[in-house]
Amino acid sequence: MFPRLVYESFRRQTRRKLLAGVAITLGVAVATAMIAVATDIGDKISRELRSYGANLLVTPQEDTLDVEIGGVNLKPPSDGAFLNEADLPKIRGTFWHHNIVGFSPMLPVNVKLGPGPDAQDATLLGTYFNKALSFGKDDFTTGVRITHPWWKVEGAWPDDNSRNVLVGERLATKLGKKPGDPMEASGRRLAISGILSTGGPEDDQIVAPLALAQEILGKPGAVRRLYVSALTKPEDALAVRDPKTMTPEVYDRWYCSPYVQSIAYQLQEVIPHSHAEQIRQVAQNEGTVLSRIKGLMLLVTLAALFASALAVSAAMATAIFERRVDVGLMKALGAGNFAVAALFFAEALLLALIGGVAGFAGGSLLAHQIGRSIFNSQISIEPVLFPIILAIAVFVTFAGSAAAIRRAVKFDPVFALRGEA
Amino acid sequence: MSASPNTVHSPEQVARRRALAPHTSMFLRMLIRAAVLRRGRAASALFAMVVAAAVATAMMNLYVDVQAKLRTEFRNYGANVVAVAKEGQSLPADALRKIDSTLDPKTLAVPFAYAVARTQDGQSVVVVGTDFTRARQLNRWWKVSHWPNDAPPRNPSAEVEPPAVTKPTAPKGRKNAAHGASRGLPAPTTPAPEGRQTEPVDALIGMRADSALNLDRKPFALTFQGRALNLNPVGLLQTGAGEDSRIYLDQSEFQSWTGIAPTTIEIAVNGSTQEIEHGIEQLAQILPAADVRPVRQIMEGEANVLNKTRATLYAAATLIVITAALCVLATLIGWVFDRRRDFAIMKALGASEGLVNGFFAAEAAALGVMGAVLGFGIGIGVAAWIGRVNFHAPVIPRFSVFPYVLAGSVLVALLSAVLPIGLLRRVQPAIILRGE
Numbered sequence: 001m002f003p004r005l006v007y008e009s010f011r012r013q014t015r016r017k018l019l020a021g022v023a024i025t026l027g028v029a030v031a032t033a034m035i036a037v038a039t040d041i042g043d044k045i046s047r048e049l050r051s052y053g054a055n056l057l058v059t060p061q062e063d064t065l066d067v068e069i070g071g072v073n074l075k076p077p078s079d080g081a082f083l084n085e086a087d088l089p090k091i092r093g094t095f096w097h098h099n100i101v102g103f104s105p106m107l108p109v110n111v112k113l114g115p116g117p118d119a120q121d122a123t124l125l126g127t128y129f130n131k132a133l134s135f136g137k138d139d140f141t142t143g144v145r146i147t148h149p150w151w152k153v154e155g156a157w158p159d160d161n162s163r164n165v166l167v168g169e170r171l172a173t174k175l176g177k178k179p180g181d182p183m184e185a186s187g188r189r190l191a192i193s194g195i196l197s198t199g200g201p202e203d204d205q206i207v208a209p210l211a212l213a214q215e216i217l218g219k220p221g222a223v224r225r226l227y228v229s230a231l232t233k234p235e236d237a238l239a240v241r242d243p244k245t246m247t248p249e250v251y252d253r254w255y256c257s258p259y260v261q262s263i264a265y266q267l268q269e270v271i272p273h274s275h276a277e278q279i280r281q282v283a284q285n286e287g288t289v290l291s292r293i294k295g296l297m298l299l300v301t302l303a304a305l306f307a308s309a310l311a312v313s314a315a316m317a318t319a320i321f322e323r324r325v326d327v328g329l330m331k332a333l334g335a336g337n338f339a340v341a342a343l344f345f346a347e348a349l350l351l352a353l354i355g356g357v358a359g360f361a362g363g364s365l366l367a368h369q370i371g372r373s374i375f376n377s378q379i380s381i382e383p384v385l386f387p388i389i390l391a392i393a394v395f396v397t398f399a400g401s402a403a404a405i406r407r408a409v410k411f412d413p414v415f416a417l418r419g420e421a
Numbered sequence: 422m423s424a425s426p427n428t429v430h431s432p433e434q435v436a437r438r439r440a441l442a443p444h445t446s447m448f449l450r451m452l453i454r455a456a457v458l459r460r461g462r463a464a465s466a467l468f469a470m471v472v473a474a475a476v477a478t479a480m481m482n483l484y485v486d487v488q489a490k491l492r493t494e495f496r497n498y499g500a501n502v503v504a505v506a507k508e509g510q511s512l513p514a515d516a517l518r519k520i521d522s523t524l525d526p527k528t529l530a531v532p533f534a535y536a537v538a539r540t541q542d543g544q545s546v547v548v549v550g551t552d553f554t555r556a557r558q559l560n561r562w563w564k565v566s567h568w569p570n571d572a573p574p575r576n577p578s579a580e581v582e583p584p585a586v587t588k589p590t591a592p593k594g595r596k597n598a599a600h601g602a603s604r605g606l607p608a609p610t611t612p613a614p615e616g617r618q619t620e621p622v623d624a625l626i627g628m629r630a631d632s633a634l635n636l637d638r639k640p641f642a643l644t645f646q647g648r649a650l651n652l653n654p655v656g657l658l659q660t661g662a663g664e665d666s667r668i669y670l671d672q673s674e675f676q677s678w679t680g681i682a683p684t685t686i687e688i689a690v691n692g693s694t695q696e697i698e699h700g701i702e703q704l705a706q707i708l709p710a711a712d713v714r715p716v717r718q719i720m721e722g723e724a725n726v727l728n729k730t731r732a733t734l735y736a737a738a739t740l741i742v743i744t745a746a747l748c749v750l751a752t753l754i755g756w757v758f759d760r761r762r763d764f765a766i767m768k769a770l771g772a773s774e775g776l777v778n779g780f781f782a783a784e785a786a787a788l789g790v791m792g793a794v795l796g797f798g799i800g801i802g803v804a805a806w807i808g809r810v811n812f813h814a815p816v817i818p819r820f821s822v823f824p825y826v827l828a829g830s831v832l833v834a835l836l837s838a839v840l841p842i843g844l845l846r847r848v849q850p851a852i853i854l855r856g857e
Contacts, residue, residue, distance in 0.1 A: 023751055030740045037733060048729050052498070052722035057661055065633040066666040067545045069535045070505065070685070074545065150721040199717030277661040280562040285497045292494055293730050295811040296487060300480070300737045303803075307476050307741050311748035314469050318755030366740075374732040 071201020
């Protein structure tokens, strides 16, 4: 009898059940989408924060002091120590290589522009633009196009194996050069493939493939410094501890957390004679911005959950309130309060499950859309979210119905049947 | 009995006369009595309205205010504009004062002057003159063991100094440095007095400079174009970038030693991209001798992250507002349906279609207005709370949001009244009154 009551209730009141079902579906969809976005937002924003560029700088351990003002290097270029270019692909072998978005080696050399004694001095910066490298079976590309996303080129980016260069925008104005022009630097004929604008010291420099700078310097394989852009976890008390003073367990936990400090430590391990340091301007601020945005989304998600819970309970209350006459009839026929409540709860459960499944599907789609249109990437929905969402849907539907069911059960059947309730 | 309501009506003029006389007071009374008699239902409808309006207000407020809040956070990344003296020119002596007086008071400008000095064993090192108070505000990521302008230097060697000698160097600060810069320029090469060479000047030493020069926190001497200066390393600076290889001095000390005035001013301009661009134009006007450029790394990183956050928040706010409107719609439809008996009685007593519609519309509108006003107040509170919890600064109430919340609430309320009335109109009052 009980299943039949439920079944008939759904069959005969399709419109009202549909209304409540739609409300639950929408509420669950919004909740699912918001939870999915909020759990993924940290990852997404931390990737967006990489547009601030590298957060780690690797330098040779025994380096002499840099003497540099406004991007002009006053130190003799062959002075000091170098990193070995051959060691760089090993970065892909570190524990956190998935978190390393990219890296760019830099080698500044001093060049004389043009022939003759009135030649102008300039800095030529050798680097990777979008260099194809491989580590073991792992093929990847890296370079300034990934680590320095704010660099803009008018013309074309040079190929890493060519003798084409970029000329900084202010140097280009001074020399009157434009893309496609030839130029001479330290007796070598080069072609300008584009004009570079960075808003930094590179605007007064020539940026060339690394191999070219090494050739001018006469030191094959030499790299002065290495910029690494890595996805990191905001700093906490554990992050700033000195690994030498840690117990083995704490050390393991520290080593296996993507703190900027532990990534720096691992970079030092794979690149011999190197010193890796966080670029505090980028690394330190990342954490605050990230935690602010995450906190904001968390609070907004709570607001969304609250609003959808309210919408669901409002719809349920309305649906139940309209069935006073049924309650009166059931009670007149001898149904107890328990039986009436059980019927309503069974109906609510059914609605919650159907609405929950449909809402979860709709919410996943919504989250997917948000991820694609805003972040150009997938928002991953954890499968574990499904039972949680379903449980929340059932709980909210029950909670929303409870007050209405209590009132419905308390009706005097006489009033209900006379239509006076 | 299937008599159409129209035939029950008296001729039109009669109906109008009857409706007109007690109309206004009766109409109001009906509105009020309806709300008072069905307190529970009216309260739940109002509750839904208030919550929806509150959530909408909070989201809109947050959406407007959060950008400003996040921009302040982004200013922790430091300068987004830099003014560099053009080649062969120098910045005017009052550049800093001009910037302070022209631009928004929140703007932070820090002067830097550079020179290459030599240590006693002939190593070159870059020495920078700056204003420590300002640099500290601008470059919050600088990890400094002890700022030279902080009152008691912990370095014991500084305390050994006789107080009479340290006195001239002690009061250092923002004004002092700015004045020093402006005073120094007209007579650029004021050689250091003889006695000064024995009196160490407080300096901030970059991490790498410290280890490369083997300073060991003891006073040391630097020479610039033959003039020597004794430095007292009071603090270590760590940034992970170029600053680590330099030595920082107070601008006035630096200038009286080297005679070099600031060549670079790093500026943190607050506001949106347009405001920053406007700031750059202003700076270019007041500093014709300088090349004013945006720091693209900072500007574009900020714009990128901010746009993404704003878009996400916008999507979330839209979803939440829609859900809240839905909640109101569901509740109000139930409420109006519930009152089909009132509807039927009014019609049976000869109320015109327009009057009944007007009655329900007025009821809905009143509910919408009340909900909007109450909800707006609560929503402002919620937004302020979120601001306090997350940004440690309350979100400023935006009253410009109110008209939108009000219009939205009334619209949703009217919509949810009109929908069920449209359905009820097709039903005969008699059928409703018979309880079918």
